Structure formats: C-alpha cells, structure tokens
Amino acid sequence: MHDSIVFALLLTGTFLAAGLVKGVTGMGLPxxxxxLLGVVMSPxxxxxxxxxxxxxxxxWQLFSGPSLARLLRRFWPMMLCISVGTIAGAALLVAVDPLWSxxxxxxxxxxxxxxxLxxxxxxxxxxxxxxxxxxxxxxxxxxxxxTGVFVMPAVPYLGSLHMSREKLVQALGLSFTVSTLALAVGLFFNGAFQVSQAGVSTLAVVPALLGMWLGQRIRVRISAARFRQCFLVFLIVLGxxxxxxxxI
Known part of the structure; x- marks a missing residue:
C-alpha cells in the first residue's frame, strides 16, 4: 500500500513537472x-x-497549427525513417542492461x-x-x-529550416507524435509495453495536461528564456x- 502511494505520487509529480516544462517551452515532456523516471526504474x-x-x-500540438498537409508532404520521408529507426532501436532499450541504457x-x-545552451x-x-x-x-x-528521448537530432534540424514559429511548433508536434507511436510499436513487439502499463500511462495524462495548463499561464508571467536555462541545467544534472x- 505504501509503495503504491509513493509510486502514484512519483508519477503525478513527474508528469506535472514534465507538462509544466512543455507548457512553458513547447517541448520537453518526454x-x-x-x-526523472529513469532515476528509479529502467528506461x-x-x-x-x-x-x-x-x-x-x-x-494537440500537431493539430494546433495551420499547415499539417504541407508538413506531411514535405517531411514524410523523415517521418518514415523516424518510424523505422525507432522500431528497430527499441530492441536496444529493452535488451541492454538498465544501467547502460x-x-x-x-x-x-x-x-x-x-x-x-x-x-x-x-x-x-x-x-x-x-x-x-x-x-x-x-x-x-x-x-x-x-533512449526514449525524441529530441536529437530532429529538434535542431527542424529549427534550422527557416520555418515560421507556428510551422516549427507544428513540425515538432508531427515529429514527436510519429516518434511516440513508433516507440509504442517497438516496445510492444519487444514485450515492454503491456495493457496494464497502458492503463497507468493513461492516468498520467491528467497531471501532464494540468502541468501544460500551468506552464502556459506561467509563460506569460516570467522570462521563458530564463526558465529554459534552468530547465537545461536541470537536465544536465540528471544526465x-x-x-x-x-x-558507482
């Protein structure tokens, strides 16, 4: 019972924080x-x-912009390769010793x-x-x-293509959505994504959305650049x- 409460608090706090970061910066939830979760469980x-x-x-991020059809025509080869690479790479996430993954x-x-930085x-x-x-x-x-992390090298690459801010945010949403679906398929085929985990994962949606809402409210009140710097330093400490x- 005690372990269940601790796990629930950990899950809630993790996705609240992750959603908060995404709300402020537009990315960073995974x-x-x-x-955070990698500190207490296998990747x-x-x-x-x-x-x-x-x-x-x-x-939500994917469908919030005006250019989905154009982005799909422009980036479908990239999305296809993301899918193939993620499904193939998921075997490493499952098979490698948790310490080394x-x-x-x-x-x-x-x-x-x-x-x-x-x-x-x-x-x-x-x-x-x-x-x-x-x-x-x-x-x-x-x-x-x-690794379960979607950002490298897609984020800096998409940021180098001279897109408007709205198109860039939507392109990132496209990349992250494809990566998420491909990771789910890869984990499923390697026996690392079960129905019971889907239930717990679904419960994490609530704190994630709440965190996004809070992050969007905070974004208009503080310097996003300063928050981003603190977030990146935090990631360095975790890394x-x-x-x-x-x-050790």
Whole structure:
C-alpha cells in the first residue's frame, strides 16, 4: 500500500513537472519524464509509462497549427525513417542492461542540453533537405528507440529550416507524435509495453495536461528564456547522474 502511494505520487509529480516544462517551452515532456523516471526504474519501463501522455499532448500540438498537409508532404520521408529507426532501436532499450541504457539516456540528455545552451545558429539549404531529412529521421529514430528521448537530432534540424514559429511548433508536434507511436510499436513487439502499463500511462495524462495548463499561464508571467536555462541545467544534472550510475 505504501509503495503504491509513493509510486502514484512519483508519477503525478513527474508528469506535472514534465507538462509544466512543455507548457512553458513547447517541448520537453518526454525528456523530463524519462530523466526523472529513469532515476528509479529502467528506461524501458519509463518509456512505456510516457507513451499515452506524450501522445495526447503531442497530438494537440500537431493539430494546433495551420499547415499539417504541407508538413506531411514535405517531411514524410523523415517521418518514415523516424518510424523505422525507432522500431528497430527499441530492441536496444529493452535488451541492454538498465544501467547502460540509463547511461545512453544520460548521454542523450547531456548532448541535447549542451546543444540547447550553446544554441549555435544552423541553416540548412533547401537543396540538402531531400537527402538530409531521411538521414536525420533515421538517426532520430535510433536515438528515440534506444533512449526514449525524441529530441536529437530532429529538434535542431527542424529549427534550422527557416520555418515560421507556428510551422516549427507544428513540425515538432508531427515529429514527436510519429516518434511516440513508433516507440509504442517497438516496445510492444519487444514485450515492454503491456495493457496494464497502458492503463497507468493513461492516468498520467491528467497531471501532464494540468502541468501544460500551468506552464502556459506561467509563460506569460516570467522570462521563458530564463526558465529554459534552468530547465537545461536541470537536465544536465540528471544526465550526469545517469551517466555516472554504472561506475558507482
């Protein structure tokens, strides 16, 4: 009974915090959730729990913009490669020792946070998009499947394509939604996503949506840039803890 209460509080707090970050910054729910849950459970188990709340919040983001049909025509090769890479990479998340899959997750968090803090300005020429989008999709899929984190290298790549803010947010929603669905398929085929986990994952939708609502209210009251800096430093701390764990 005591363990159940502790788990419920952990789940609620994790997805409330993750939703809060997504509400303020427009992204970060899987990253925060994987980082926090990865401290107390295997990355495969953590990834299974974030499937439903991640899907619900990302599908809302996907349909909130005006350019879905155009984005699908433009990025379908990238999305296809994300799907294939994620489903293939999910075997690593399940098969590898939890300490070392946690190590990989920690590295992904450090790379993402380090990139975002430095934030170099990238610009991809349109002529390179035809071959680069599938490559970025495949790499993102493998990282997603192996770590449960959707952001690298898709986020910096999409940010380098000179899209308007509205199109970029919707393109990120498309990438995250495809990644979530592909991760669910990969985990299911590797026996790491069960019906019972789907029930618990569904319960996490409520704190995730509440956190998003709070984050959106906070966003208009504080500096989003300062909040983003604190969030990235927090991810670095989490990433360092996960990277160091196999050696302690």
């Amino acid at each position: 990253t925060v959730a994987m980082g 495969a188990a953590a990834a299974a729990l974030l499937i439903i709340p991640s899907f619900v919040t990302n599908i 946690g190590f990989a997750l920690g590295l992904a968090l450090l790379v993402y946070a380090g990139y975002a 430095v934030a170099p300005k990238l610009a991809v020429p349109i002529i390179a998009e035809r071959w680069l989008s599938p490559l970025i999709g495949a790499l993102t899929g493998i990282v997603t499947g192996a 360092l803890e996960l990277v160091c764990r196999p050696f």
